[in-house]
Amino acid sequence: MLFLSLAVGIFFGRGEMLTASLLEQSDAAVRSAIEMAGVMCLWSGLMKAAEEAGLSAAVGRIFAPLTRWLFPNLSKRELNGGQPQKGSALEAITLNFSANFLGLGNAATPLGITAMERMAAASPERHSASDEMVMFLVCNTAAVQIFPSTLAAVRQAAGAAHPLDVLPAVWISSVATLGAALGTAFLMSKMSRRKEGKVR
Amino acid sequence: MSAFLEGAWEGLLTAAKLIPVLAALLCAVGLLRASGALELLVKVLAPGARLMGIPTETLPLALMRPISGSGSLAMLREVLEMYGPDSLAGRTASVMYCCGDTAFYIIPVYCGAIQISNSRHALPAALAGCLAGTVCSAWIVRIFWG
Numbered sequence: 001m002l003f004l005s006l007a008v009g010i011f012f013g014r015g016e017m018l019t020a021s022l023l024e025q026s027d028a029a030v031r032s033a034i035e036m037a038g039v040m041c042l043w044s045g046l047m048k049a050a051e052e053a054g055l056s057a058a059v060g061r062i063f064a065p066l067t068r069w070l071f072p073n074l075s076k077r078e079l080n081g082g083q084p085q086k087g088s089a090l091e092a093i094t095l096n097f098s099a100n101f102l103g104l105g106n107a108a109t110p111l112g113i114t115a116m117e118r119m120a121a122a123s124p125e126r127h128s129a130s131d132e133m134v135m136f137l138v139c140n141t142a143a144v145q146i147f148p149s150t151l152a153a154v155r156q157a158a159g160a161a162h163p164l165d166v167l168p169a170v171w172i173s174s175v176a177t178l179g180a181a182l183g184t185a186f187l188m189s190k191m192s193r194r195k196e197g198k199v200r
Numbered sequence: 201m202s203a204f205l206e207g208a209w210e211g212l213l214t215a216a217k218l219i220p221v222l223a224a225l226l227c228a229v230g231l232l233r234a235s236g237a238l239e240l241l242v243k244v245l246a247p248g249a250r251l252m253g254i255p256t257e258t259l260p261l262a263l264m265r266p267i268s269g270s271g272s273l274a275m276l277r278e279v280l281e282m283y284g285p286d287s288l289a290g291r292t293a294s295v296m297y298c299c300g301d302t303a304f305y306i307i308p309v310y311c312g313a314i315q316i317s318n319s320r321h322a323l324p325a326a327l328a329g330c331l332a333g334t335v336c337s338a339w340i341v342r343i344f345w346g
Contacts (some may be wrong), residue, residue: 173333
């Protein structure tokens with residue numbers, strides 16, 4: 001992608017814009033990471049505190065049917081009488097799902113990273129994403145939000161008569177997106193497992 | 201309180217680990233936008249989009265959605281400004297904006313934080329979702345308001 005953009009840009013005579021963009025973006029990256037650091041500290045801290053207080057176990061119970069279906073292997077290992085154990089990957093996954101569902105994107109990121117870290121601890125492959133990690137990643141990229149606050153704000157600013165009249169359409173489409181993504185992930189993981197079987 | 205501090209410290213370390221990933225990512229996205237490659241892609245895909253019932257005004261947004269969150273927000277604003285929020289294009293763009301999220305950011309960041317270099321079928325699956333979402337948005341809007 002990098003080289004293609006470079007080639008197209010030079011071809012169209014936008015060389016100067018390219019170098020300006022590179023400088024601007026590398027600057028933005030560091031600033032972004034510093035901003036993220038603050039948010040991540042906050043939410044990682046809150047999460048740890050919530051874990052100690054047993055709150056995450058309660059939320060885990062609500063999402064248990066969904067997580068059991070999506071992450072069968074993890075569930076077998078970690079579910080303890082219907083709720084995820086403290087410090088388990090499922091606990092982090094559940095909190096990440098709740099954050100995404102409620103539209104708290106900034107909270108979801110550190111929670112998602114914690115979930116990945118915990119899944120990595122249980123996975124033998126050091127540099128390759130496990131099937132469950134892929135499933136989790138897909139759920140994050142196609143997350144269904146109950147209330148799209150950014151969209152509502154933008155539509156209102158643009159003068160929409162009823163900014164939220166698209167809400168049912170949004171729900172239907174985002175569920176379709178999630179369904180298609182999950183279906184593809186499921187099929188592709190089956191395909192890759194069959195390929196591995198043949199190789200062995 | 202000590203649990204909070206412990207967690208916060210972990211959060212800080214993770215954020216620091218993300219700087220190289222973010223640098224590469226944002227630079228690549230910036231290059232894509234500055235190079236005009238996106239406009240080229242839109243021109244190429246326009247006839248196909250028209251066949252599938254996707255308004256061509258929303259194509260840049262649809263293409264940008266998995267690549268950049270701020271970029272797609274900017275494009276959404278543009279479409280709403282140019283065609284009005286209650287037009288077919290405006291509503292389609294609004295629904296498209298909410299389907300799927302910045303796959304090219306989420307996947308590398310989540311994987312980069314734990315040093316995973318091979319995300320296997322995560323990206324194709326996410327993009328398949330985005331495609332389904334794009335087509336579904338266009339059709340739903342047509343059904344409700346067409």
